[in-house]
Amino acid sequence: MSREIHPAVVGAQPFQTAERGQFDGPIFKTKEGRLRLEMALTRYPDKRAALLPILHFVQEKKGWIETSDMEEVAEALEVTPAYVHSIVSFYTMYNQHPVGKHLIQVCTNISCHLNKGDEVLECFLEETDTRQGEISSDGEFTVIEAECLGACGFATVVQVNDRYFEGVTPENVSNILDELRAGSHKR
Amino acid sequence: MSFPYVHELETRTLLSEYQGKKDARTLKSWRDEGGYQRVRKAIDMSPETITDVVKESGLRGRGGAGFPTGLKWSFMPKEDGKPHYLCCNADESEPGAFKDREIIRWTPHLLIEGCLIGARAIGAEHVYIYVRGEFFEDTQHLNKAVVEAYEAGFVGSNIMGSTWSCDITIHTGAGAYIAGEETGLMNSLMGNRAEPWAKPPFPAQAGAFGMPTTVNNVETLSTVPGIIEHGSEWYRQWGSEKSPGTKLWSCSGHLVRPGNYEIALGVPLRDIIFDVCGGTPSGKPVKAVIPGGSSTAFLSAAELDCATTYEGMQEVGSSLGTASPIVMDEDTDIVRAMRRIAQFYAHESCGQCVQCREGTSWIVRILQKIESGDGRLRDIDTLYDLCEQMTGRTICVLADSVVFPLKSSLDKFRAEYEAKMTSDKVAVG
Numbered sequence: 330m331s332r333e334i335h336p337a338v339v340g341a342q343p344f345q346t347a348e349r350g351q352f353d354g355p356i357f358k359t360k361e362g363r364l365r366l367e368m369a370l371t372r373y374p375d376k377r378a379a380l381l382p383i384l385h386f387v388q389e390k391k392g393w394i395e396t397s398d399m400e401e402v403a404e405a406l407e408v409t410p411a412y413v414h415s416i417v418s419f420y421t422m423y424n425q426h427p428v429g430k431h432l433i434q435v436c437t438n439i440s441c442h443l444n445k446g447d448e449v450l451e452c453f454l455e456e457t458d459t460r461q462g463e464i465s466s467d468g469e470f471t472v473i474e475a476e477c478l479g480a481c482g483f484a485t486v487v488q489v490n491d492r493y494f495e496g497v498t499p500e501n502v503s504n505i506l507d508e509l510r511a512g513s514h515k516r
Numbered sequence: 517m518s519f520p521y522v523h524e525l526e527t528r529t530l531l532s533e534y535q536g537k538k539d540a541r542t543l544k545s546w547r548d549e550g551g552y553q554r555v556r557k558a559i560d561m562s563p564e565t566i567t568d569v570v571k572e573s574g575l576r577g578r579g580g581a582g583f584p585t586g587l588k589w590s591f592m593p594k595e596d597g598k599p600h601y602l603c604c605n606a607d608e609s610e611p612g613a614f615k616d617r618e619i620i621r622w623t624p625h626l627l628i629e630g631c632l633i634g635a636r637a638i639g640a641e642h643v644y645i646y647v648r649g650e651f652f653e654d655t656q657h658l659n660k661a662v663v664e665a666y667e668a669g670f671v672g673s674n675i676m677g678s679t680w681s682c683d684i685t686i687h688t689g690a691g692a693y694i695a696g697e698e699t700g701l702m703n704s705l706m707g708n709r710a711e712p713w714a715k716p717p718f719p720a721q722a723g724a725f726g727m728p729t730t731v732n733n734v735e736t737l738s739t740v741p742g743i744i745e746h747g748s749e750w751y752r753q754w755g756s757e758k759s760p761g762t763k764l765w766s767c768s769g770h771l772v773r774p775g776n777y778e779i780a781l782g783v784p785l786r787d788i789i790f791d792v793c794g795g796t797p798s799g800k801p802v803k804a805v806i807p808g809g810s811s812t813a814f815l816s817a818a819e820l821d822c823a824t825t826y827e828g829m830q831e832v833g834s835s836l837g838t839a840s841p842i843v844m845d846e847d848t849d850i851v852r853a854m855r856r857i858a859q860f861y862a863h864e865s866c867g868q869c870v871q872c873r874e875g876t877s878w879i880v881r882i883l884q885k886i887e888s889g890d891g892r893l894r895d896i897d898t899l900y901d902l903c904e905q906m907t908g909r910t911i912c913v914l915a916d917s918v919v920f921p922l923k924s925s926l927d928k929f930r931a932e933y934e935a936k937m938t939s940d941k942v943a944v945g
Contacts, residue, residue: 337666338659341686343652372685374599374725377707381690385649406707419709419866420690422649438611439810440768440842442856476693476860477611478650481768481840482775491652 339368340382342389343491356387356398357405366405376406380416384423393424421476429464429471431509433457434488435497437474440481445499449485450474452502469510523792525779527754527762530742531735532778535622541657543664546625552670554741558633559678561744563594566637570740573748574760578615579605579696579733580809580837582759582826585740591720592638592728601729602640603705604631604737606647607689607696610809611860612840615764616734618776620647621654623738624661628671628684630737633744635682638730643684646701649691659686693864697912698731699723700866711866712912735764755781759825759836769805769843770796782828786820789843796845804844804929808837810857811917813924814850833924850929851936854922855883861918872915875906879922891937899926 334342356362365386369379383406387398399413406413417423424432433453437446450472454460457470464471480486483495487505494505522528534540540549558566571586592600604627608616619627631643645662647655662684665671673681687705694700695710702724704710723729739761743751752760759781765788768774772794779788785807789795796802805815807824813834815822822832829836844853862876879902882895903923906915926933 335659335663335666337662337671337684338686341647341655341659341688343656372683374727375706378705378725380707381687381704385688385690416707416709420649420692422689422691437856438860439806439853439857440612442853443769443842443844443848476863477609479608479617479648480614481612481842482614482766484768484774488650493653 334365334368336368336371339365339372340379340385342385355401356390357401362386362390377408380406380408380413381420384413384417388423393427426462427464430469431471431489433470433472434475434478435472436476436478436484436486436488438477438481440477441484441486444484446485448499449487449497449502452499453487453506456503456506470506521773523777525783525787525792526777527780528778530739530762530778531619531623531626531764532776534626535618535776537622540623541625541661543625543661543668546623550745551625552629552676554744555629555632555670556676558636558744559676559680561636563637563639566633566744569748570637570743573743573751574755574758575736575739575743575751576759576826577733578735578739578763578838580610580811582836585732585736588720588730588732589634589637591718592730593720594639596728599642599725599727600638600640601724601727602631602635602638602643603698603701603724603729603731604634604643604645604734605696605698605701605731606645606651606734607701608651608734609648609693609696610811610838610840611857612768612806612809612842613766613838614768615766615776615838615840617651617654618764619734619738620651621657624658625665626738626741627658627734628661628665629741630739631684632671632675632682633740634730634732634737636680638728640730641682643682644687644705644724645684646687646689646695646705648695649689655686655688662686692866693860694866694912694914697914700912701731702729709866711868714911756823756825756827758827763824763836763839765792765824766838766840767793767843768840770798770802770845770848771843772797779824781825782823784821785815785824785841788824789820789841793843796843798845798847800846802843803846803848804850804925806842806844806921807839808835809840810842810860811913811920812837813920814928815924816928834920849887850925850932851883851887854925855880855887857921858883858918861914865914869910869915871906872910875902875915876918878902879918886933886936889936889938891933893934893937896926896930896933 369382400410403410403413435450453472457465478486485497487494539545567589575585576582692710695704697712700710700712719729858879867873903919
């Protein structure tokens with residue numbers, strides 16, 4: 330499936346999608362991968378600037394970024410694999426490990442903290458029977474604590490893949506999990 | 517969410533008039549409302565005139581520092597033959613602030629207009645809108661608007677049939693608070709870690725890709741079209757001499773009606789908290805307010821009559837910041853709240869400067885110790901000492917940003933810290 334994307338927004342595609350495993354082999358051997366790379370390169374005076382958009386693309390397709398992907402991206406953008414790794418490990422949104430189908434990020438920063446954010450996080454961990462960063466036994470969920478998600482007036486804020494849940498309370502955690510399990514969240 | 521609720525103190529003129537109205541997202545309705553006429557007007561104006569109008573309006577940067585926008589633009593070199601860039605800072609990540617997201621998701625065309633006018637003023641050939649990566653859903657609205665604007669000939673080559681060309685690219689971040697610092701943002705844009713650099717070189721000399729660059733906040737740029745349309749005198753009907761205009765207030769914490777409100781600068785903070793936002797849900801008195809996002813100093817309940825202007829906030833030892841009051845009611849544990857705030861800065865420190873990298877984590881460890889009841893009186897002195905060591909000694913102001921709330925909480929709520937230490941331990945000191 331190849332959607333048509335305007336070059337101006339090539340780096341701004343949702344990249345924490347729930348669909349996984351579409352790409353097993355090298356990313357840039359595919360037509361879509363090559364197209365995205367070429368398109369991203371037209372938007373910046375410097376090749377390296379396409380690094381973040383391209384890493385987003387890898388994560389969009391694979392759900393996380395592994396060493397072989399970093400090597401491939403490094404070759405395409407003429408930087409070292411170590412450099413790519415330094416970027417992947419600097420930015421929190423790049424997953425360096427596989428995550429569950431639904432990556433649940435619970436904000437516990439100050440405004441959410443004042444509105445039971447910590448309890449919401451505890452509830453998610455308890456209901457999914459995981460510790461932070463683990464994948465639940467059914468492969469559905471990974472729960473982590475997040476820093477401010479920028480929607481403080483609607484605390485507690487929970488981000489699930491590319492979607493925001495606002496005003497989450499400990500009471501509606503199990504409903505959200507049921508909804509996610511049922512897959513009714515798909516856009 | 518403020519809409520459809522609108523308070524009489526609100527002035528929904530420049531920024532928030534169309535918030536909550538889905539139709540305004542489309543180019544068609546935006547044009548029906550007079551959209552892009554301001555860009556047309558700006559194309560017919562010289563860059564110097566645009567800069568002068570914005571200068572006269574007194575508009576100050578809305579990203580937190582409050583630097584005069586027109587003055588910032590005037591730093592850009594003229595006719596130097598180099599490409600110029602405008603970076604729109606949409607990496608909104610200051611805890612407490614959520615105003616830019618509202619502009620992006622409700623009025624993307626307003627932001628695009630602002631970007632174009634700003635680009636025209638500084639002679640930029642390319643605008644990069646750096647949106648924080650977490651705003652997936654909101655960015656989709658902006659994406660759609662940019663593509664629409666390209667198709668209509670409002671962005672790209674020969675805009676509106678003129679000889680002027682300017683591109684816009686949406687660039688998404690990947691989760692780093694420090695990418696909201698202007699040099700960190702440009703580093704991130706260039707494909708580097710979002711580490712701020714020591715100035716000079718200033719962005720206007722050598723910024724993104726080594727070329728003259730200006731970085732402006734989303735709200736700042738979105739205010740510009742209104743100023744260009746109506747003039748600087750019109751804009752000055754609101755606010756004070758030094759802080760003119762209206763401002764989006766992102767109100768959060770213990771509030772009955774949290775949300776975004778566009779309010780003329782100068783209203784007492786108390787009115788925003790109690791009249792507009794309805795006070796605390798528990799009905800209990802307010803204990804403390806952090807007025808401008810978590811990087812600003814705590815205000816005690818006695819200081820809430822201060823005027824919400826840049827100078828008014830300074831008078832009470834805090835700052836307007838991003839105008840994002842975080843309200844805490846009487847039951848709030850200040851030590852615990854402060855520990856959570858410090859934890860954020862420890863997590864987000866980029867690690868370049870020792871004072872910040874080590875200092876932020878020390879603060880967290882000491883606060884955790886006090887919170888768990890193992891604190892000693894001398895820990896408070898250590899915290900004060902850290903505040904001293906971390907102020908003004910680092911490349912960027914992240915270290916200073918944790919000092920503001922920490923020091924003010926120690927000054928104003930010292931009793932709360934001491935109450936967590938049992939009496940015999942205090943005696944050992």
